[in-house]
Structures are given as C-alpha cells and as structure tokens.
Amino acid sequence: MSDPRYCAEIISVGTELLLGNILNSNAQFLAEELAQLGIPHYFQTVVGDNRDRLQSAVKIAAERSGLLIFTGGLGPTPDDLTTETLAACFETHLAERPEVITDIEAKFTRRGRVLTDNNRKQALLPVGAELLPNPSGTAPGMIRSPRSGLTLMTFPGVPAEMRRMWTETAVPWLHQNDWCRSILVSRLLRFWGISESALAEKVAPFFDLQNPTVAPYANNGEVKLRITAAAASEAEGVALIAPIEQELRAIAGRDCYGADNDSLASVVGALLHDRGQTLAVAESCTGGGLGQLITTIPGSSQWFWGGVIAYDNRVKQSLLNVSAETLAEAGAVSAVVAEQMAIGIQQRLGTTWGVSITGIAGPDGGTETKPVGLVYIGIAGPTGCFGVERRWGAERGRDWVRRLSAGEALDQLRRSLLNLT
Amino acid sequence: MSDPRYCAEIISVGTELLLGNILNSNAQFLAEELAQLGIPHYFQTVVGDNRDRLQSAVKIAAERSGLLIFTGGLGPTPDDLTTETLAACFETHLAERPEVITDIEAKFTRRGRVLTDNNRKQALLPVGAELLPNPSGTAPGMIRSPRSGLTLMTFPGVPAEMRRMWTETAVPWLHQNDWCRSILVSRLLRFWGISESALAEKVAPFFDLQNPTVAPYANNGEVKLRITAAAASEAEGVALIAPIEQELRAIAGRDCYGADNDSLASVVGALLHDRGQTLAVAESCTGGGLGQLITTIPGSSQWFWGGVIAYDNRVKQSLLNVSAETLAEAGAVSAVVAEQMAIGIQQRLGTTWGVSITGIAGPDGGTETKPVGLVYIGIAGPTGCFGVERRWGAERGRDWVRRLSAGEALDQLRRSLLNLT
Structure with a gap:
C-alpha cells in the first residue's frame, strides 16, 4: 500500500491560498475522492504562483508519490505557471493544441467575447500529454507520465470546473489504468455524553487494529470513531466493519447515538x-438554537410543533407559566425553572414532550455560585419531568456553551425516549 | 524577504485531512494572519498521523522555512504524535510539566471529570520548550527553537483553541521576537442586499489600486470588500484606508451595513x-435560527425579549393570533400571514418591533406557485407593518434558504430602524 509509486499527492497552486483569501476546498474534495477510490494519499502541498518554489515542490513530491494531482495555475494570466513549470521540470517542450483553440473560440463566441493572446496560452500543453478536457471553462488540464511510475494530472483551481473534470475524465482514467486497487469503506460512529479520552480508554485495543482501522475524533462536544476497512469490494469492506462496529457499540452502550450522517x-x-x-421547546440562553438544530432535519414538522424563546423573564412567566x-427565589438559571419551562411549553402546545434550556452563556452574568457555563435542562414527558445540571465552563466561550447545551438537551431527550420503550 | 530564515510554513497534521473528512480552515486562518503580520509564507504541508512521514515533512520544511507552525496531533490519544515526533526530529527528551497537569486537573474538576493516563500525555513537552498555554482546552502547545534560525510552534487542531492560543500568545511572541517586519492593515466592509457582481461593477476602478488594495469576497449571502494597506505603522495604514473606505461607503449607501467584526x-x-x-421574533421555517443569530450577541437580553417558534400552524394560531x-385562504407561506405573525408577537410580548419569517425551506413542500426557497418576512414596528417576499431558489439547499432568510429579516429590520430616524 505504501509503495510511493501507488500513492497520490495533491499539490494546490495559488498565492491566494497562501494569503488565506480562500479555503482549500479542492484539496478536501480530492482527498475524499482518493479515499473512496482506495488510492493511498499521504501528503498535500500548497505552493504559490512562483516558478522556483513550484519546481521544488514538484521535485519533493515526485520522490514520494507516483500520482501528482495539481489544482490551480492553469489560467490565462502571466502568473499562471503550472503547465510551463511542469514542462520545465521534466524537460519537455510545449506545443499548441489546435483542438483547444477551437474549443475556447467556440465558448467565447457563445459568450460574445473575443480571444486574446493570453487565452492562446491555455492551449499550450507539453508534447505527449493527454488532454483532460474542461467542459465548463476555458482551461483544459492534462494527464502525463513523464517517466515510469510517475503520473501528473492538472486541473484548474475553479472548484466546479475541477470537480467535473475529475469525475468525467480523471476517475475513469484511474480505473482504466489500474490505480483503484482496493476500496476503502468507512463508517463513522457518533457519541454524546462521553469525553474523547474516556472513550479512547474504553476502546484502546481497537486502535491497534490494522484492517479495519479505528480512529477517534472530537468536535463540537461530539466524539466520533471512524472505522475504515480496505477491501476488494464494497461488500467485503462492509463485512469487515460490521463485527467491529457491533463490539464498539456494545462497549459504548447508549453513549453511541448513531452513525454516519445521523445527528x-x-x-x-x-x-x-x-x-x-x-415535541416542543422552551429556550432561554440558546435563544432559538435548539429549535434551529431540530429543524435542520427535513420533515421535522411531522413531530416538532415549535416553542417559545423565553429570553426575558417576563416571557418565561407570560408564555410558559413559570x-x-x-424566579425570585431560585433564579432564572435553576433546575426548578428549567422544569417549569419544560412543563409550561408541553402544556401550552399540547405536545408529548417539552424540553427546556436555561443557563448562563456568558461572557457576563456569571456569579460565584452560578458561573458562566452553568446550564439546566428540563425534560417533561408522558411520565413526569426532571432537570439536569451541566457545567460547561467559561473557557470556550458563549457559542460553545450554547452549542453544547442544545446538543445535551437533545441527548437527554434521546435517553428519555429510549428509557420509556 | 525570501531568506528562508524569515519565512513561515504551516504544517497541518491529521489523517482526517488526508481522508477529506474536514476542511483545512486552520491553514486559511493562519495564512491570513501571517499575511497581516507581514511574515512571508510560501509553503503549506498536510501530513497524516504517522511518525515517519511527519518526520520527513519536518525535515523538508526545516530546510526551506525558519518558522514551522504545526496544527493538530496534540490530543490525548496514541495517534496524536506531533510533540513526540518533533522531540525525536531534534533529539530532545520529553518531560512532564507539572503546571500543565495542574491546569488540566483544574479544568476537569470544574467539568466533573477525572484525569486519565491519556491526559497525562498532554503534559509532556520537549525539554527547553516554552509553554504555549491553551486557555480553552487541555492540549497546550509549545514554542521552541531547536537550533539557530529555526522556530517550532505547535497548536491543537481544534480551531477555536488554536485561534485563541495564536492571538493571545503566539502573535505577541512574534512581535517581541522581531518576526513582523512590515505591517499590513486591513478593513473589511460588509454588505447585505446587493450581489457580488453588482457591487463589483459599481466599485470596479478600486480593484486596480495598488496600496491600499481592494478585493471582493462573498459567502453566506453576504458580500465583503477587503481594503488592505501595507504601511510602516498601524497609524499610517489606517490613514491610507480611511479615504477609500469613505468613497466605497458613499457608493454603496445603505447596502454597506458595517465593517470588521460587525454582524x-x-x-x-x-x-x-x-x-x-x-424586539421579538416569530419564526416558522427558520425554526429558531433568527433568535439564535440575534442571541449570539452578548448582552442581547437588553433589547431582545424572545419569541415564538411557530413551526406548526396550530402554534401560529394559538400563540400569534394568525x-x-x-391560513386557509392565503396559506401559511404568504405575505399576509408573515404580517399577522409579526404583529402577533409584537402584541403578545409588548415589544417595539416584531419580526417574522415564514417560507418553504425544502427540499420538499414546494409547489408550482410556491416553490422551495420562497420566503416572506414580516416587520411590525411603531408606525405599522409590512411584508417582503424573497425567492432564494432551491439549488443551494435547505440550510442556505434558512440562513439567508434570517439574515434578510435582520437587514429589513435594520433598514426600517434607519428609515425611522
């Protein structure tokens, strides 16, 4: 697998990437595609529109990878250097391709524009290179093997053009040329209510597996385990993953809430x-974030009726019967107010469940006994009501407190739903 | 300037980047920061959680750049290898830092969690390294010069933690250590209610300026112009930018809603x-997203009282008096229902303003006359009420429709507030 001749490397060319003007979404797209095709890929490089530095990046990449995928630097302006630099790296001449000129002329005529000398530059390709047509733009790419064990592919930096060229021409070429040797099948298990380090300790032996591999990730309060199998077919990969997933789920219990695209x-x-x-919601410190999260789900109107954003205490009283x-005795941020809010919205809208959140998102408003990050969640259901206290801390800021609170409210509801079965 | 000792290189460590699971937003952030600090930066590398390959990437980078900035691989799990690999690259030992253990323990206590052996690993740093504190997470970074002309900086991969550490510790360090030779001062003007191409046409001559430069960006329905000046001092940069900003604002009028960190x-x-x-809100298709957006602002409780998420028509009737x-005649997605919702919440909560949103976010629910992407916004104020129709289209999906609707509702309120002065 790690024979350099069978590895790909993505080289993104463009000073705008080095200035931070744009996100490198091309690299992410290509990385995901390579993983799915089962083509190993261990390095990515970003380099500016500069001949010498691009040349040095090509030299380094050509020593450690057999398939170099370039994006950017194919445009008509003088600082677009990818094609001529690649010709220079491997000592080839450039020649004008008449079919490219014809194609650009046709596109320009349709758009009512006139060909300039700059555009003619885009028709120059190294002698011996295979054309990688660009149906939606004027800059074609190329596929070229300057020596045995090394293939170069070039794409423009415009994401929509690059993606179409990749899918329509490069992927079939990779299949035909025997690059897609094995398939990577992966499954992402999703967890809530357990920290990354605690989960990692529980499932530590799995991290030593070779195929499938298991790797942990964490973001936005959520922990994930990715199970990845290399296999000859999709079915074989799925079969390799299934028993591992079963074991991991048995260890994690209800802390594992779903997989892949589940939320x-x-x-x-x-x-x-x-x-x-x-379901209905009553939100104080999240200000609508819980409802927003729920209604990201298409069709949620079948089971979500709505709720009240009770940011001000007057609203807690008038619409939620707190x-x-x-409010005077326990304060707005208390378990008893959370419970009253949950019951209030459940009764007001007549839903099976009412879920509430009240807390101190910060940065101001914290006290010694009620610090920033303190949040209460109320769950009112068919068999009663309870409140949960969480302390998220102030360190990660207001958005973090609010995001975790909304997630925790959904998780508490999930566990309540599972308990009632 | 291009003496390698004075150049920075960003090395992003993480197999999830090579698998395309996440976008490399850290590299973009750091690239933008380096540009603003005037630190030259010519290469970026992405490498997986693998000791040998990370080591080879470090070797290459150390030959061409004097400041290596690492993100990722500082976590508590065994595949987090950045610190120990850097120690190995430059033949240093790791030693446990008691102050880091104390810090992690304090954070864990506040969150009611217990320290695991994995977490102790995060306190290991190369002998002689300066601690780069992580106020919001458990993984600290380091600043270390293993030899003259070479500095290493490590950050965790979690964007919020990395950004805070960069701003609070790394940037001051770079200033103190004479890395920031010239200053780039920039100002971001923010627009709503005009397309990128329409704005670009209006201000086209400004794109040819050399210092300051003016460049357009667009994302999430918002258009931005960045004015950037290279100067010997902050004050000189500000003085270069001010007249350009004034001219741009005069051309754009009320379409320019703010600058820099404004939202x-x-x-x-x-x-x-x-x-x-x-202010109070009444939300249907955004499901709480407008309230969520409003309450991202600390202190919003001073002027935002709350609202109703009226996802189901029964809620529109019972809580908003629609x-x-x-509802039967015009349908829930109509200007008249939007107006009734806005008046309903304004009266129910007794606020100066009521703002409502009702629309079809999709992917289902569209018809010939009321397609996905059709949204009505209602604004009820001190002098009356009006409704606005917007058609965002279905192509960019449910989230896009919801996000633009919430932004448009705020923009309509902004223009109403300005008109009333």
Whole structure:
C-alpha cells in the first residue's frame, strides 16, 4: 500500500491560498475522492504562483508519490505557471493544441467575447500529454507520465470546473489504468455524553487494529470513531466493519447515538416519529438554537410543533407559566425553572414532550455560585419531568456553551425516549 | 524577504485531512494572519498521523522555512504524535510539566471529570520548550527553537483553541521576537442586499489600486470588500484606508451595513439599544435560527425579549393570533400571514418591533406557485407593518434558504430602524 509509486499527492497552486483569501476546498474534495477510490494519499502541498518554489515542490513530491494531482495555475494570466513549470521540470517542450483553440473560440463566441493572446496560452500543453478536457471553462488540464511510475494530472483551481473534470475524465482514467486497487469503506460512529479520552480508554485495543482501522475524533462536544476497512469490494469492506462496529457499540452502550450522517436531532426525530409523539421547546440562553438544530432535519414538522424563546423573564412567566416566586427565589438559571419551562411549553402546545434550556452563556452574568457555563435542562414527558445540571465552563466561550447545551438537551431527550420503550 | 530564515510554513497534521473528512480552515486562518503580520509564507504541508512521514515533512520544511507552525496531533490519544515526533526530529527528551497537569486537573474538576493516563500525555513537552498555554482546552502547545534560525510552534487542531492560543500568545511572541517586519492593515466592509457582481461593477476602478488594495469576497449571502494597506505603522495604514473606505461607503449607501467584526445582529442590536427599543421574533421555517443569530450577541437580553417558534400552524394560531381563515385562504407561506405573525408577537410580548419569517425551506413542500426557497418576512414596528417576499431558489439547499432568510429579516429590520430616524 505504501509503495510511493501507488500513492497520490495533491499539490494546490495559488498565492491566494497562501494569503488565506480562500479555503482549500479542492484539496478536501480530492482527498475524499482518493479515499473512496482506495488510492493511498499521504501528503498535500500548497505552493504559490512562483516558478522556483513550484519546481521544488514538484521535485519533493515526485520522490514520494507516483500520482501528482495539481489544482490551480492553469489560467490565462502571466502568473499562471503550472503547465510551463511542469514542462520545465521534466524537460519537455510545449506545443499548441489546435483542438483547444477551437474549443475556447467556440465558448467565447457563445459568450460574445473575443480571444486574446493570453487565452492562446491555455492551449499550450507539453508534447505527449493527454488532454483532460474542461467542459465548463476555458482551461483544459492534462494527464502525463513523464517517466515510469510517475503520473501528473492538472486541473484548474475553479472548484466546479475541477470537480467535473475529475469525475468525467480523471476517475475513469484511474480505473482504466489500474490505480483503484482496493476500496476503502468507512463508517463513522457518533457519541454524546462521553469525553474523547474516556472513550479512547474504553476502546484502546481497537486502535491497534490494522484492517479495519479505528480512529477517534472530537468536535463540537461530539466524539466520533471512524472505522475504515480496505477491501476488494464494497461488500467485503462492509463485512469487515460490521463485527467491529457491533463490539464498539456494545462497549459504548447508549453513549453511541448513531452513525454516519445521523445527528442527535435526526435520531431524536426518528424515535419520536416511530412512537407518533410530538415535541416542543422552551429556550432561554440558546435563544432559538435548539429549535434551529431540530429543524435542520427535513420533515421535522411531522413531530416538532415549535416553542417559545423565553429570553426575558417576563416571557418565561407570560408564555410558559413559570412562577414569579420561583424566579425570585431560585433564579432564572435553576433546575426548578428549567422544569417549569419544560412543563409550561408541553402544556401550552399540547405536545408529548417539552424540553427546556436555561443557563448562563456568558461572557457576563456569571456569579460565584452560578458561573458562566452553568446550564439546566428540563425534560417533561408522558411520565413526569426532571432537570439536569451541566457545567460547561467559561473557557470556550458563549457559542460553545450554547452549542453544547442544545446538543445535551437533545441527548437527554434521546435517553428519555429510549428509557420509556 | 525570501531568506528562508524569515519565512513561515504551516504544517497541518491529521489523517482526517488526508481522508477529506474536514476542511483545512486552520491553514486559511493562519495564512491570513501571517499575511497581516507581514511574515512571508510560501509553503503549506498536510501530513497524516504517522511518525515517519511527519518526520520527513519536518525535515523538508526545516530546510526551506525558519518558522514551522504545526496544527493538530496534540490530543490525548496514541495517534496524536506531533510533540513526540518533533522531540525525536531534534533529539530532545520529553518531560512532564507539572503546571500543565495542574491546569488540566483544574479544568476537569470544574467539568466533573477525572484525569486519565491519556491526559497525562498532554503534559509532556520537549525539554527547553516554552509553554504555549491553551486557555480553552487541555492540549497546550509549545514554542521552541531547536537550533539557530529555526522556530517550532505547535497548536491543537481544534480551531477555536488554536485561534485563541495564536492571538493571545503566539502573535505577541512574534512581535517581541522581531518576526513582523512590515505591517499590513486591513478593513473589511460588509454588505447585505446587493450581489457580488453588482457591487463589483459599481466599485470596479478600486480593484486596480495598488496600496491600499481592494478585493471582493462573498459567502453566506453576504458580500465583503477587503481594503488592505501595507504601511510602516498601524497609524499610517489606517490613514491610507480611511479615504477609500469613505468613497466605497458613499457608493454603496445603505447596502454597506458595517465593517470588521460587525454582524447584522450586532448592528441591529446597537440601533435598538440607542433608541431604547425592544424586539421579538416569530419564526416558522427558520425554526429558531433568527433568535439564535440575534442571541449570539452578548448582552442581547437588553433589547431582545424572545419569541415564538411557530413551526406548526396550530402554534401560529394559538400563540400569534394568525387567523384560521387567512391560513386557509392565503396559506401559511404568504405575505399576509408573515404580517399577522409579526404583529402577533409584537402584541403578545409588548415589544417595539416584531419580526417574522415564514417560507418553504425544502427540499420538499414546494409547489408550482410556491416553490422551495420562497420566503416572506414580516416587520411590525411603531408606525405599522409590512411584508417582503424573497425567492432564494432551491439549488443551494435547505440550510442556505434558512440562513439567508434570517439574515434578510435582520437587514429589513435594520433598514426600517434607519428609515425611522
């Protein structure tokens, strides 16, 4: 697998990447595609529109990878240097391709534009290179093997043009030329309610597996395990993954809430839908973020009716029936207010479940006993109501507190739904 | 300037980048920062969680750049290898830093969690390295000069943690250590209600300026112009930018809503605050997204009271007084229902302004006359109420429709607030 001749490397050419003007979404797209095709890929390089530095990057890449995929630097302006630099690296001459001139002329005529000398430059390709047609733009790419064990592919930097050329020409070429030797099949298990390090300790032996491999990730309060199998076919990969997934799920129990494209909202939605139950929310510190998260799910109107954003205490009283005495005694950020909010919205809208959030998102408003990051979640269901306290801390800021609170509310509802079965 | 000792290189470590699971937003952030600090930066490398390949990437980078900035691979799991690989590259030992253990323990105690052996690993740093504290997470970074003319900086891969560490510790360090030779000063003007191409046409001559430069960007429905000046001092840069900003604002009029860290929500909040006025929202298709956007602003409780998520028509009737006849005749997605929702929430909560959104976010639910992407916004204010129709189209998906609708609602409120002055 790690024979350099069978590895790909992505080389993104463009000073705008080095200035941080644009995100390198081309590299992500190509990386994902290579993984799916089962082509190993261990390095990516970004380099500016500069002949010497591009040449040095090509030299380094050609020593460690057999397939160099270039994006960018094919445009008509003088700082577009990829094609001529690659010709120079491997001592070839450039020649004008009449079919490219014809193609550009036709496109320009359709758009009412006139060919300039700059555009003629785009028709220059190294002698012996295979044309990689660009159906949606004027800059074609090329496929070329300057020596045995080394293939170069060039694409323009415009994402839509690059993607189409990749899919329509490069992928079939890679299949025909025996690059796609094995398939990578992967499955992402998703967890909530356990830290990355705690989960990593529980499943530590799995990280030593060779095929499939298991690797942990964490972001936005969510922990993930990616199981990746290299196999000769999709079915074989799935079969390799299944027993590992089963073992991991058995170890994690309900902390594993789903897989792949599942989200807490989609899992909660499916549970509610199966039971013919409905949901409403009452939000203070999240200000609508819980409802927003729920309604990312298409079709959520089948089980989500809506709710109240009770940012001001007057709204908690008037729309959610939170008692003035409780607010005065326990404070708006308390378990008892969270419970009253949850019951309030459940009763007001007549839904099966009411879920509430009240907390201190910060940066201001914290006290010694009620610090920034303190949040209460209320869950009112068919069999009663309970409140949960969470302390997210102030360090990661207001958005973090709000995001984790919305996720935790959905997770508490998920666990309640599972308990009731 | 291009003496390698004075150049930076970004090395992003993480197999998830090679698998295309995540976008390399860290590299973009750092690239932009380096440009602003005037630190030359000619290469970026992405490499997986693999000791040998990371080591080879470090070797290459150390030959061509004097400041190597690493992101990723500082986590608690065994595949987090950056620190130990850097120690091995430059033949240093790792030693546990008691202050890091203390810091992690304190963070864990606050969150009610227990330290694991994996976490202790995060306190190991090469002997002689300067600690780069991580106020928001458990993985600290380091700053280390293993030899003259070479500096290493390590950051965790979590963007929020990395950014804070960069801003709070790394940038001051770079200033103190004479890395920032010339200053780039920039100002970002923000626009809503005009397309990128329409704005670009209006301000086309500005794109030819040399110092300051003017460049357009667009994302999430918002258009931006970045004015960037190279100068010997901050004050000189600001003076170069000011007249250009003035001219651009004069051309754009009210389509320019703010600059730099302004958001539509913060601008609307400042206008409401100045006037001593209050706001409530009534949301259907955005499901809480407008409230969520408003409450990203710290202190928004001073002028935002809350609202109703009226996802189901029953909620529109019971909490917002939308008439059953209107719903039956005009449909829930109509200007008249948007107006009734806005008036309903304004009256129910007793705020100065009521803003509503009702629309078809898709992917399902569209018809010939009411296609996916059709949205109505209602604005009820001190002098009356009006509805606005927008057609965002279905092509860019549900999230796009919802995000643009929330932004447009804030922009309509902003223009109404300005008109009333």
